[in-house]
Amino acid sequence: MNIILIGFMGSGKSSIAKEIASRLKLQLFEMDEMVFQKTETTTMDEVFAKGGEALLRETEIAISKEYASLDNHVISTGGGVVLNKSILDNLRGDKGKIFYLNASFLTISIRLAENTSRPLFKNLKEAESLYHMRKPLYLKYADHVVEVDQKSIEEVTQEIIEEVYGR
Ligand code: S3P
Numbered sequence: 001m002n003i004i005l006i007g008f009m010g011s012g013k014s015s016i017a018k019e020i021a022s023r024l025k026l027q028l029f030e031m032d033e034m035v036f037q038k039t040e041t042t043t044m045d046e047v048f049a050k051g052g053e054a055l056l057r058e059t060e061i062a063i064s065k066e067y068a069s070l071d072n073h074v075i076s077t078g079g080g081v082v083l084n085k086s087i088l089d090n091l092r093g094d095k096g097k098i099f100y101l102n103a104s105f106l107t108i109s110i111r112l113a114e115n116t117s118r119p120l121f122k123n124l125k126e127a128e129s130l131y132h133m134r135k136p137l138y139l140k141y142a143d144h145v146v147e148v149d150q151k152s153i154e155e156v157t158q159e160i161i162e163e164v165y166g167r
Contacts, residue, residue, distance in 0.1 A: 001071070001072065001095045001096060001097065001164075002029075002070060002071065002072070002073050002074070002075055002091060002092065002093065002096040002097075003017075003020060003026070003073075003074045003075070003096070003097055003099065003160065003164060004075045004077060004088065004091055004092060004096050004097065004098045004099065005017050005074070005075065005076050005077060005098075005099050005101055006077050006079075006081065006082060006088070006098055006099070006100050006101070006138055006141060006142065007079065007100055007101035007102065007103065007138060007148075008079050008103065008108055008131055008134060008135075008138070009079045009108065009112065009118050009120070009121050009127075010103065010107075010108040010109075010111045010112040010115075010121070011079075011101040011102070011103040011108065011148060012101055012103065012148055012153065012156065013076045013077065013079075013101055014030065014032075014076045015153050016076075016101065016148075016153055016156050016157055016160070017030070017074045017075070017076035018076075019153050019154065019157040020074045020157050020160055020161065021073075021074040023157060023161060024074070024161065026072055026073060026074050027072065027073045027074070028073070028074050028076070029067070029070060029073040029074065029075045029076070030076050031060060031063060031075065031076060031077045031078045031081065032044070032076075032078050034063045034067075035047060035056060035059045035060065035063065035078065038059050038062065038063065039051070039055060039059055043117060044056070044117060044118060044119050045117070045119055047059075047119075048119045053080075053119075053120075056078070056080070057080065057083060057084060060078060060080070060081055060084065060087055061084055061086060061087060064081075064086065064087040064088075064090035064091050065086075065090055067090075067091070068090040068091070068093065069093070070091070070093075071093070075091055075096075077091075079120075079134070080120075080134075082134060082137035082138055082140075082141055083137070088141050097143050097144065097163075097164060098141055098142050098143045098144070099142065099143070099144050099145075099146055099160055099163075100138045100139065100141070100142035100144070100145045100146065101146055101148045101156070102138070102145050102146060102147050102148060103148045103149055104149050105128055105131045105132075107148070107149050107150075108131070109124060109127070109128075144160075144163050146159055146160060146163075
């Protein structure tokens with residue numbers, strides 16, 4: 001069974017996925033890293049320079065098809081995977097669990113204030129409207145919603161593990 005983390009940029013998907021994988025001794029699968037490998041890039045700015053957002057989305061779809069049989073992984077997705085329904089359908093398989101890391105926009109904007117690595121988080125106003133547009137999609141695809149504001153990585157990890165295994 002895969003544990004799949006979704007949520008907006010800066011909600012903590014990568015850090016929490018890493019912690020879950022290490023606690024449960026599962027393999028980690030980082031979608032953004034796979035995108036870099038497949039597009040022969042090293043940053044999202046490069047991906048966008050090469051083929052715009054369309055290249056990112058196409059690549060995410062291709063990865064989800066290629067790895068549809070992945071099992072026993074913790075998958076940290078890119079914030080935009082909810083834009084294409086097939087991506088989560090492919091990654092979830094028949095028994096994956098999708099967790100939405102729900103962070104407020106305030107928390108996210110504080111966390112990403114110094115971070116310039118995200119092409120879709122360069123302008124605060126635009127990022128905020130993207131946040132509000134995306135939110136219903138995260139809620140729609142989530143099996144579980146985890147509130148992450150003011151919680152440590154360990155606390156969020158513990159909640160997810162308890163939800164998955166009941167311990
Ligand atoms: C994006 C989120 C990013 C990355 C790209 C686009 C988005 O991933 O895939 O910059 O559309 O929300 P993170 O959520 O891991 O930052």
